[in-house]
Amino acid sequence: MSYENILVHAENAIATITINRPKKLNALNSKTIHELHDAFKALDADDTTKVIILTGSGDKAFVAGADISEFAHFSVEEGGVLAAKGQELLFDFVQNLGTPVIAAVNGFALGGGLELAMAAHFRIASDNAKMGLPEVSLGVIPGYGGTQRLPQLVGKGKAMEMIMTAGMIDAQEAKACGLVNHVTTPEELLDLANKIASKIMRNSLVAIRGAIKAVNANFEDGVNGYNVEIEEFGNCFGTEDFKEGTTAFLEKRKAAFPGGNSFKRR
Incomplete structure (x- = not known):
């Protein structure tokens, strides 16, 4: 473009x-x-x-x-x-x-x-x-x-x-x-x-996207930021990045996050 x-x-x-x-x-x-x-x-x-x-x-x-x-x-x-x-x-x-x-x-x-x-x-x-x-x-x-x-x-x-x-x-x-x-x-x-x-x-961009949403929620009128954090935290458990991150930690290696933009459009 x-x-x-x-x-x-x-x-x-x-x-x-x-x-x-x-x-x-x-x-x-x-x-x-x-x-x-x-x-x-x-x-x-x-x-x-x-x-x-x-x-x-x-x-x-x-x-x-x-x-x-x-x-x-x-x-x-x-x-x-x-x-x-x-x-x-x-x-x-x-x-x-x-x-x-x-x-x-x-x-x-x-x-x-x-x-x-x-x-x-x-x-x-x-x-x-x-x-x-x-x-x-x-x-x-x-x-x-x-x-x-x-x-x-x-x-x-x-x-x-x-x-x-x-x-x-x-x-x-x-x-x-x-x-x-x-x-x-x-x-x-x-x-x-x-x-x-x-x-x-180097970090999970899927998780970062959720963190951005949760942090911003704290500054929105009528929105409970803690509730948004809870929701985004839970959503992370359904991602490939979470599986890779926790597996890499337990295996004592660096994570290779698959990332992707599917989380961007959910």
Whole structure:
């Protein structure tokens, strides 16, 4: 599948999606959001893809925000549809994807860019990264999940300060407050992402998919995360990965998990 605003490269079961609008600092417009949705959906359905890395092209920005020119003159109704559709197509979609997604934040991750990084399952950053939600400086609030995911990651007080001041934090502060897991040089960022992806791939991706679902359930209103954990735990007992994992443990050898995407579509 060919795309206009993103690049997709797959190697050794790791797929890298690169948002490729460097002249716009990789800002998210409608077409890019749709292309990202299509790419994530296709990779999640692909048996050969075990982990997805998401990054931005160039050395200045992961994603510098949403493309404001697209919605500067929207009505109240159009604004609501914009947020709802964006969350459905991309941000919620990525968060609930069963294939692990690592955001490799290079440079600026602002507004919709930070919201996209937060939708990934976890984040690493280059030491020149800057992150923030500057929407209130434009007379609007974060609309792609920022008011929900940022407090979950950094706590209510820190999130309120970041949103209200519209300020940016650097990579080290982001790590200190739990927004990113690791900080490295720009040159080593993708190498680190691939190293972590390789560690993930040694484990049961069937079990990881269930774990993602259980962890996310804790943050859903009206859902008992413990019950989801119990259900997903039980489901694991019916998988070939469970049989292989327990057998390998008892035989004192490394497991060779069969994996597969049948669990993805159950």
